[in-house]
Amino acid sequence: MENLIPLAVILVLVAAAGGYLWRAKKRGNHCVGCPGGGCGGCSGCKGKH
Numbered sequence: 001m002e003n004l005i006p007l008a009v010i011l012v013l014v015a016a017a018g019g020y021l022w023r024a025k026k027r028g029n030h031c032v033g034c035p036g037g038g039c040g041g042c043s044g045c046k047g048k049h
Contacts, residue, residue, distance in 0.1 A: 020032075
């Protein structure tokens with residue numbers, strides 16, 4: 001029973017992250033992790049579109 005709570009917390013965190021990524025891609029954001037928000041050419045995202 002004590003293992004169930006941390007597992008549930010991890011599952012909720014993974015589901016929340018997945019939902020965030022799915023909504024961002026649905027909005028058309030190409031670089032979800034880009035600090036610029038829309039990826040106007042940050043160094044980590046160049047050429048990946």
